[in-house]
Amino acid sequence: MPFNKYKIYDSTNLSKDLLNIFIFDYISNINNAKIIISNKKANIDKPYILLEKEVLKLIENDIEIITMDFSIENFQILLLKLLSKVFNEEPFELLYLLEEKRKEVGEFIKNLIVLFEVEDKKSSMSHTQRVAYYAKKFADYLGKSKDEINLIYDVAMLHDIGRIGIEQLMLFSKTRVYDLEEWDLEHTIAGSIFLSNRKELWYAMDVVRSHHEHWDGTGYPDHLKKEEIPYLARFIGIIDWFDWATHTATSEHFGILSPQEAIEYIKFNLNKKFDPEIGKQFANFLKEYLSKEEFI
Numbered sequence: 001m002p003f004n005k006y007k008i009y010d011s012t013n014l015s016k017d018l019l020n021i022f023i024f025d026y027i028s029n030i031n032n033a034k035i036i037i038s039n040k041k042a043n044i045d046k047p048y049i050l051l052e053k054e055v056l057k058l059i060e061n062d063i064e065i066i067t068m069d070f071s072i073e074n075f076q077i078l079l080l081k082l083l084s085k086v087f088n089e090e091p092f093e094l095l096y097l098l099e100e101k102r103k104e105v106g107e108f109i110k111n112l113i114v115l116f117e118v119e120d121k122k123s124s125m126s127h128t129q130r131v132a133y134y135a136k137k138f139a140d141y142l143g144k145s146k147d148e149i150n151l152i153y154d155v156a157m158l159h160d161i162g163r164i165g166i167e168q169l170m171l172f173s174k175t176r177v178y179d180l181e182e183w184d185l186e187h188t189i190a191g192s193i194f195l196s197n198r199k200e201l202w203y204a205m206d207v208v209r210s211h212h213e214h215w216d217g218t219g220y221p222d223h224l225k226k227e228e229i230p231y232l233a234r235f236i237g238i239i240d241w242f243d244w245a246t247h248t249a250t251s252e253h254f255g256i257l258s259p260q261e262a263i264e265y266i267k268f269n270l271n272k273k274f275d276p277e278i279g280k281q282f283a284n285f286l287k288e289y290l291s292k293e294e295f296i
């Protein structure tokens, strides 16, 4: 397969500032296949992954321009399936190993995140744990499959992973924080770059990157709008906002809101800050949840 050194013009919401993507290796060998992101600004070279239609486009048309469309799928498994289709190899062994490893690495990182966060006295849960808790409940309310719910829970647990690095830097090294500011490298970007180090965690990269984007384009870091924002990033983003508003918001903003006030805020901000569909669903979910279970 003539697969080396294709230049890809990246239109992804994941990596708008990652300007040049090159494939250096032949994809004919699964184990050695390597896709490199090169980001001149942050001076990183990290592996990256292509989605089904991108790989198909490469295979079928031998072309350069790719568009990206993130979905709930586990990208890596998708890619392996595709590669095995192309090269007639059974993916199951590989998939099994990957899934096992994903769980292993995921568990370790999730425990680490909890260790770094402050627990709320009332619920004994930290911000990330509460976001993951509500994400699971909300996904269940929407009738998502068991696999989807598990994936959503895992992604929610990882969504603020970049905060660890930024907060540690704030504590210990002002100069490095200035460096990061110069690069516009805040927790969403730092987190997605960190995850790119472990292929078992690539599935969460787009949510980590885009969970602070707003429906109307006023969010960060890429100022994405509407469906440009990956679905799961919109999904986790609203729960993230809800938890912040009801536990952490300071008087600079509007102070801590009651869950009912937060629901009103969400309704008022449909089509602005929040995806109108997910926002409506989440408001309905919250009403139902609060009528039956305790707010945490």
Ligand SMILES: [Fe+2]
Binding pocket: 159, 160, 187, 211, 212, 240
């Ligand atoms: Fe965040």
Ligand SMILES: [Fe+2]
Binding pocket: 127, 131, 159, 160, 240
């Ligand atoms: Fe968060």
